[in-house]
Amino acid sequence: MALRLADGTAWADTLARAVQAAPEAFDPTGADGTTTLRNLVEGAWASVGTPSPVRTPVDNTVLVNLPRLDAATARAAVVSAAATHRDWADTPLAERKARVTDALDALSAHRDLLALLLVWEIGKPWRLACADVDRALDGVRWYVDEIDRMLADGREPLPGPVSNIASWNYPMSVLVHAELVQLLAGNAVIAKTPSQGGAVCLTVAHALMRRAGLPTTLVSGGGEELSEVLVRAPEIGAVAFVGGRSNGGKVAAALLDSDKRHFIEQEGLNAWGIWEFSQWDMLAKHLKKGFEYGKQRCTAYPRFVVQRDLVDEFLDMYLPVVRSVRFGHPLAVGDDWSAGDPLPELDFGPLISGAKADELRRKVDEAVRGGAVPIYRGKLDGAPFLDGQDTSAYVAPSVLLAPPGRSRLMHAEPFGPVDTIVVVDTTDELLAAMNASNGALVASLACDDEELAGKLAVDLQAFKVGINTPRSRGDRDEAFGGRGASWKGAFVGGDLLVQAVTVGEGRLYGNFPDYSSYPAT
Numbered sequence: 014m015a016l017r018l019a020d021g022t023a024w025a026d027t028l029a030r031a032v033q034a035a036p037e038a039f040d041p042t043g044a045d046g047t048t049t050l051r052n053l054v055e056g057a058w059a060s061v062g063t064p065s066p067v068r069t070p071v072d073n074t075v076l077v078n079l080p081r082l083d084a085a086t087a088r089a090a091v092v093s094a095a096a097t098h099r100d101w102a103d104t105p106l107a108e109r110k111a112r113v114t115d116a117l118d119a120l121s122a123h124r125d126l127l128a129l130l131l132v133w134e135i136g137k138p139w140r141l142a143c144a145d146v147d148r149a150l151d152g153v154r155w156y157v158d159e160i161d162r163m164l165a166d167g168r169e170p171l172p173g174p175v176s177n178i179a180s181w182n183y184p185m186s187v188l189v190h191a192e193l194v195q196l197l198a199g200n201a202v203i204a205k206t207p208s209q210g211g212a213v214c215l216t217v218a219h220a221l222m223r224r225a226g227l228p229t230t231l232v233s234g235g236g237e238e239l240s241e242v243l244v245r246a247p248e249i250g251a252v253a254f255v256g257g258r259s260n261g262g263k264v265a266a267a268l269l270d271s272d273k274r275h276f277i278e279q280e281g282l283n284a285w286g287i288w289e290f291s292q293w294d295m296l297a298k299h300l301k302k303g304f305e306y307g308k309q310r311c312t313a314y315p316r317f318v319v320q321r322d323l324v325d326e327f328l329d330m331y332l333p334v335v336r337s338v339r340f341g342h343p344l345a346v347g348d349d350w351s352a353g354d355p356l357p358e359l360d361f362g363p364l365i366s367g368a369k370a371d372e373l374r375r376k377v378d379e380a381v382r383g384g385a386v387p388i389y390r391g392k393l394d395g396a397p398f399l400d401g402q403d404t405s406a407y408v409a410p411s412v413l414l415a416p417p418g419r420s421r422l423m424h425a426e427p428f429g430p431v432d433t434i435v436v437v438d439t440t441d442e443l444l445a446a447m448n449a450s451n452g453a454l455v456a457s458l459a460c461d462d463e464e465l466a467g468k469l470a471v472d473l474q475a476f477k478v479g480i481n482t483p484r485s486r487g488d489r490d491e492a493f494g495g496r497g498a499s500w501k502g503a504f505v506g507g508d509l510l511v512q513a514v515t516v517g518e519g520r521l522y523g524n525f526p527d528y529s530s531y532p533a534t
Contacts, residue, residue: 015348015400016342016345016346016347016397016398016399016400017345017346017347017348017350017399018344018345018346018399019344019345019346019350019356020350020351020352021352022129022132022344022356024069024074024076024133027126027129027130027133028048028076028077028213030126030129031126031130031213031216031217032048034123034126034217034220034221035216035217035220035221037051037058037220038050038051038053038058038216038217038219038220039051039216040060043078047066047075047077047078048077048078049064049077049078049079049080050077050078050079050080050212050213050216050233051080051216052080052082052086052090052231052232052233053216053219053220053223053229053230053231053232054082054086054089054090054093054230054231054232055089055090055093056093056097056228058220060080061080061082061086062080062081062082062083062086062233062234063080063081063083064078064079064080064081065078065079065080065081066078066079067079067134067210067212068366069133069134069136070135070136070210070362070363070364070365070366070367070406071132071133071136071342071343071344071362071363071406072342072399072402072403073367073403073405073406074403076133076134076213077212077213079206079208079212079233080233081233081234081235081238082232082233082234082238082239083234083238084238084239084241084242087232087234087238087239087242087243088242088246090203090230090232091174091176091203091230091242091243091246091248091249092248093230094174094201094202094203094228094230094248095173095174095201095248095249097174097201097228098170098173098174098200098201098228098250100228101170101196101199101200101201101228102169102170102199102200104199106160106161106164106199109196109197109199110157110160110197112196112225112226112227113153113157113193113196113197113225113227114154114157115225115226116193116221116222116224116225116227117150117153117154117157117193119221119222119224119225120146120149120150120189120218120221120222121150123217123221124143124146124147124150125143126217127146127185127214127217127218128142128143128145128146129142130213130214130217131145131146131184131185131211131214132343132344132362133213134184134210134211134212134213134214135181135182135184135209135210135211135365136210136343136361136362136363136364136365136406137306137343137362138306138343138356138357138358138359138360138361138362139343139344139355139356139357140356140358141305141306144186145183145184145185145186146185146186148185148186148190148488149185149186149189149190149193150185151488152186152190152488152489153190153193153194153197155488155489155490156193156194156197156489156510156511157197159490160197160198160511163198163508163511163512164198164511164515166517166518167517167518168198168511168512168515168516168517169199169515169516169517170198170199170200170250170514170515170516171200171250171251171274171514171515171516172250172516173248173249173250173251174200174201174202174203174228174230174248174249174250175192175195175200175201175202175203175249175250175251175252175253175514176203176205176243176244176246176249176251176252176253177191177192177195177202177203177204177205177253178205178236178240178243178244178252178253178254178255178256178264179191179204179205179207179253179254179255179256180207180255180256180257181207181208181209181210181211181365182306182309182310182311182365183310184207184210184211184214184215184218185214185218187255187486188204188211188215188255189215189218189222191253191505191510192204192222192229193222193227194510194511194514195253195514196222196227196228196229197511198511198514198515199515200250200251200514201228201229201230202227202228202229202230203229203230203231203232203243203249204219204229204230204231204232205232205233205234205239205243206231206232206233208233208234208235209365209366210365212233215231216231219231236260236263240263240264240267241267244264244267244268245267245268245271249273250273250274251273251274251275251276251513251514252264252268252273252274252275252276252277253275253276254275254276254277254278255278255311256278256279256280257279257280257428258279258280258425258498258499261277261278261279261501262279264277265277265501274502274503274513274514275501275502275503276500276501276502276503276504276505276513276523277500277501277502278311278454278495278499278500279495279498279499279500279501280311280425280426280428280454280499281426281450281451281452281453281454281475281495281496281497281498281499282315282316282424282425282426282449282450282453283312283313283314283315283316283426283453283454283455283456283475284314284316284317284318284446284447284449284453284456284457285300285314285316285317285318285456285457285458285459285483286318286443286444286446286447286456286457286458286459286460286469286473287317287318287319287320287323287327287458287459287460288320288323288440288443288458288459288460288465288466288469289320289323289460289461289462289465290320290323290459290460290461291326291461292459292461292481293326293327293329293330294330295481296330296459296481297330297331297333297334299482299483300314300331300334301334301337301338301360302483303483304335304338304360304361304410304430305360305361306360306361307340307360307361307362307363307364307408307429307430308361308427308428308429308430308431309361309364309365309428309429311454311486312454312455312483312484312485312486313426313428314455314457314483315426315427315431315432315433316432316433316434316435316446316447316449317331317432317433317434317435318434318435318437318443318446318447319434319435319436319437320436320437320438320443321436321437321438324434324436327434328388331412332388332389332412335389335391335410335412335432336389336391338360338361338391338410338430339358339359339360340359340360340361340362340396340407340409340410340430341357341359341362341396341397341398341407342357342362342397342398342399342402343356343357343359343362344356344357345357345397345398345399357397359397361430362407363404363406363407364406364407364408364429365406366406367403367405367406369406369428369429370405370406370407370408370429371405373408373427373428373429373431374408376420376421376422376427376431377390377411377413377422377431379420379421379422380413380416380417380420380421380422380423380433381413383416383417383419383420384415384417385413385414385415385416385417385420385422385433386413386414386415387411387412387413387414388412388413388414388434389410389411389412390409390411390412391409391410391411392409393407393409396409408429408430408431409430410430410431410432411430411431411432412431412432412433412434413431413432413433413434414433414434414436415434415435415436416433416435423449424449424450425450426450440469443469444469444472444473447473447475448472448473448474450497450498450499451474451497451498452474452475452495452496452497452498452499452500453473453474453475453476453495453496453497453499454475454476454477454486454493454494454495454499454500455475455476455477455478455479455483455484455485456470456473456475456477456478456479456484457478457479457480457481457482457483457484458470458473458478458479458480458481459481460480460481463480463481466480466481467480474496474497475495475496476493476494476495476496476499476500476504476531476534477493477534478534486506487506489507490506490507490508491506491507492504492505492506492507492509492522492532492533492534493505493506493509494506494509494522494523494524494531495524496524496531500523500524501524501525502523502524502525503521503522503523504521504522504523504531504532509521509522509532
């Protein structure tokens, strides 16, 4: 059956809605038919920067132009944000709460638009895009209710604005959520637009935040041009980074000679360990949910470490799960679809780009050439795509047994729908294989004997460890951080997020050059 775009979801229609919602943040459409975004600098939307086309991973077409700032313009934006920060820090908490609430109300009014922008910009299926927006808004409302208690011990804003550099995968529930809490705590905020996706969604969101009187700055550009300014500028009070270890390491290195507050979240290879276990139906439900968004998230589980005696039972459970995963164009529907019908219920759409998809395929081929056994390799054939659609960013699930030690998939997170299975004979081997990446954000053990699992969990280098359940970043009052190389600086989540962006009594939880301190998780 031929498929088509769901009515009202075409990019031209979606962009028109975005421009109508925040006309001040867009330049007029150019002669080539492409719209260019503006940067939010020095308190106003400005047509500055060198336009660069942004393509959607959904079908590789150009969405908008993103103007890349040079270092001098970004530097002026930081200086202006620092001046605004001083006024905002002196604003009474009641006024800050009122303005943040106004912003939340405006964002809520445009919830469906923000979600549809995420579908086009980063390829999230509709349900997951809505969840990204809803988690941001619901989470910040919780902080609005709790912020008086969190600041009751006399905690004060930082000496300068918070600089936010985040990856593309959760523009709302990670980046915007963090900014609104930082604002609530009395800090002006600066955010760098991810180059790979989410620019239009973030532009609309920041326009609504700015209208509510919040001191926000949104700049676009490459890390080479802007990192020195957004990380090392003396006016910056704190640096918040979410991304991979390579770029995170560069940020950490730039802060070595500084006592600047920072929280640097980097990926780790999150693992499920299976030992003396029999509850396969329960585990199957967790693993199916784990494929959401093609495992393009920091708390995905791409590694399974399995006791040799359980490999056959594990595969009997696991292979039907991976075969049932649904992926394809997130807005493709049949001719019988009509307005009001639900959009496609998929586990994931494309990866963030064709380049990322090619890189992932190369990693799989490299591992197989090195000796890994491909026990499942899915195909794009039969997935819901439009006729003639570019599918270069789509990758079907793959499962590899025993990746070789020298392969990149052995020690690093694939950030895509590729799972690896390692077989072990002892609990010492289990722990060593689960700790392969020198630190992780989460890990889980599937074990019928929960007392034994608890003892094994002590030696796992993960910030959160689940027993017969997955762990996640968490919401509201749940702390979040990482062990080993997966995290540097202050931990966040709940009270810890507010403590990380304020000054007061007591030592922060986190991983620092001279100490590490961990909260109960």
